[in-house]
Amino acid sequence: MPEPEAPEAEQNAGGSSGTLSQQNAVGMARDYLEYTAFSRTGLIEQLEYEGFSNQEATAAVDSISVDYGQQAAKAAQDYLEYTAFSRTGLIEQLEYEGYSTADATSAVDGLSVDYGQQAAKAAKDYLDYSSFSRSGLIEQLVYEGYTQEQATYGVNQTGL
Secondary structure (H helix, E strand, C coil), rough: CCCCCCHHHHHHHCCCCCCCHHHHHHHHHHHHHHHHCCCCHHHHHHHHHCCCCHHHHHHHHCCCCCCCCHHHHHHHHHHHHHCCCCHHHHHHHHHHCCHHHHHHHHHCCCCCHHHHHHHHHHHHHHHHHHCCHHHHHHHHHCCCCCHHHHHHHHHHHHCC
């Protein structure tokens, strides 16, 4: 019995479309989405990092159903679990990760966040590794996107 040729061997015996490599890209994309949030571009870049071509990665990502608004909300929540963000800072971070402005804004606005407390965490973090005057720290927090009121509250919480 003759050996199958390479292109035929890459086809899925189960009848799914695409080469074995394309099917693997789809499987890996799904696996990644099981444990972390990705924007469309971020997921394509991750698959490329794993060795898939841009064409394979793009086709894989576009072949699965993903709610990127939900992914943005998940990413925003994950960010808030390990560091402090202002509203605008969190939206900008999500945009940097490849989420659309609409998805990033909707995700952040859908969260219940006390930005005064976020400012307090940020102020404490700054003071843990650097020295600031009271006004300098307030100014830094405002620069990061906190309102004047949030920044002042945050600095007040540090006792500075």
